Amino acid sequence: MKGKVVVIGGGMVGVCCAWFLLKRGWQVTLVERREIGVETSYGNAGVITRGSILPLNNPRLWKSLPGYLGNHSAAVRYDPLYLARHSWWLARFLANARDEQTLRAAAALNELMTRALPVHKALMQEADVLPRLRENGWLKLYRHAERFDSSAYERRIYDHFGVSYQIVEREQIQALEPALQPIFNKGILVTDTASVDNPGAVVQAYAAAFVAQGGVIRQGTVTDARQVGGEFVVSIQQGVNSFAEHADQLVLAAGPWSNQLLKPYGWQLPICYERGSHYHYLPQAGVLPHRPFYDVESAYVMTPTDNGVRVTSGSHLLDIARQAEPLQLQQVLPRVQEALPLASQPVSPLWQGNRPSTPDALPILGALPGVPGVWLATGHQHVGFSTGPVSAKALAALIDGEQPEFDMRPFSPSRFRF
Ligand SMILES: Cc1cc2nc3c(=O)[nH]c(=O)nc-3n(C[C@H](O)[C@H](O)[C@H](O)COP(=O)(O)OP(=O)(O)OC[C@H]3O[C@@H](n4cnc5c(N)ncnc54)[C@H](O)[C@@H]3O)c2cc1C
Structure with a gap:
């Protein structure tokens, strides 16, 4: 044994940090205040895609921004007081929505995302949950073909980084997803993509394998x-x-709770919370889509799960402790019914979680400056389910004093020293 590590947080990121450190010969205790994998790592859309290398704060944001200002958008809402209190974060987030920084962030995320699926597959095999994985891509769908042009920037980024995708027309969409109503006229099938039918169960299986191998x-x-x-x-x-x-x-x-633990060290990371919600429904016809899809104009994602379909909402920027009505989810439900008629009542209670988001859209991975022995693995915003294992593997290498397979500098906590 090399020594003892305590990992705090039993979501995808913490569980994988604990497991990779155990594999490297550390004595590891993982501490979680609730059940394993029931917070943000449970309620997500379960998509593992290289298509997510494009940060939300890219130059396209400037076109969408006027539509968000009225605070009625299904894609993005905000608590004005919360944003006012986090004006530094907001200013940096917006300042990063330019070409040069988008390319930098996408390049860094690409290092994580290209490794995400192979690392997950190896862990799933070991944890005996490989049957939960679907390797059939995900769809970004447009109801109006003319709105498809708004994906031009995204496709440019995909082309630049070699993300595989196909442009699909109405008939191809119907052939791929016969369960959907024929309301989508154009879309992108991102083929560099897999998804799972129950993200929380995958985290729990990884935790069970960690314990079976000697973790606590x-x-x-x-x-x-x-x-x-x-x-x-x-x-x-x-x-x-x-x-x-x-x-x-x-x-x-x-x-999203990492900052509370940093108080003794005099650090506060610039993280804002992007609340997301979901419900599960059963389709009226009993037939699920084969893969997740994003109804771009309506701003929801639908994922087939082992308990009906999961409908997830856009982002609501507000304090983590604040209760809030799931307004965006309620707003999109009539649009969801147009795409796939569902039973009127959900089969699961409302779930809400908070994406921990940094102003440069990159996770925070590495040593806490000035405090040897403290390591950070947080800030995974919209991509933590998929990238958690890669982040954990790289952090475990850093803790052992090794150079991970890719450049970790873009993720370093010290980039926020100011
Ligand atoms: C609606 C929605 C859809 C999403 N879709 C996707 C997707 O398709 N693909 C993707 O890759 N990502 C997606 N994400 C993002 C992803 O879910 C998150 O980035 C990821 O789950 C973050 O994992 P985590 O382990 O950092 O946090 P969490 O899963 O929140 O884990 C943190 C854990 O720490 C514990 N904890 C906190 N404080 C303490 C304490 N003091 N003591 C003990 N334990 C503590 C908590 O209880 C929690 O279990 C989505 C997110 C949302 C909200």
Whole structure:
């Protein structure tokens, strides 16, 4: 054994950090306050695609921005006070929506995304969940063929980075997805894509494999994690009980909650929360689509799951602690019914989660500057389900003092030192 690591956060990112460190011979304890994989890593669309290398804050944002300002958009809503409090984040987010930075971010994300599927497949094989994976692409669909032109920038980025896709017309869309109503006239089939039928179950299977191989999971809320003498003391609350774990290395992978754990170190990462919601429904005709699709003009994604279809919403920028009506989801439901008639009642309760988003659209991976032994793995915004394992594999290499397969500098926490 090399020493002991405590990983905080049992989402896709934390579970994979724990598992890769265990594989490298560390003694690993993973701490999660709830069940494994029930937060953001549960409720996502389960898409693993190189198509996601294009950050949301790309030059196209300037065209869409006027449509967001009224705060009625199904794609993006915001709490004005929250954004005012995070004006630095917003200014940086917008400033990055230009060609040069988009290419830089896409290049960095491409390093993660090109490795995402092979790394997932190896883990799925080991965790015995490979049957949950579908390797049949995903569709970005347009109801009006003329609106398809708005995807030109995206396709340019795909061409630049060699992302495979096909342009599909109405008949091809019907042939690919006979369950859908014939309302889509044009689209993109991104073929460099896979998806899963239950993202939370995949995270839980990875955690079970971690435990089967000798890892330890402690359930409880980390209330404090700080350096005392030559070690880290992690204070954990479980109901009325409290206890401590001691470690040589600490990995903070608490997704949207990571900043709370950084307070003892005097750090606050520039992360904003993009709330997303989902419901599950059963199609009236009982037939599911074969693959996820994005109804671009309506701003929802539909994913076939092992429990009907999952309809996920756009982004709502607001404080993580704030309760909010799922307005965007309610807004898109009539549009969803036009694409695939569904039973009127959902088969699952409303789920909401928060994408932890950085102003440059890149995750935060690496050593916390000035505090040897503390490692960050957070800020995975819209792509953490797919890139969590690659991020974790690379971080484990860094912790062992090795150079990962790709340049980690774009993800370094020190880029936010100001
Ligand atoms: C609607 C929606 C759709 C999405 N679709 C996709 C998609 O198709 N593909 C994709 O790749 N990504 C997608 N994402 C993004 C993806 O879900 C996230 O990037 C990813 O799940 C983040 O994983 P994580 O492990 O960092 O965070 P989480 O899954 O949130 O895990 C963090 C964990 O830390 C725990 N924790 C927090 N504080 C403490 C504490 N003090 N003590 C102990 N434990 C603590 C939490 O309980 C939680 O389990 C989507 C997100 C949303 C919201």
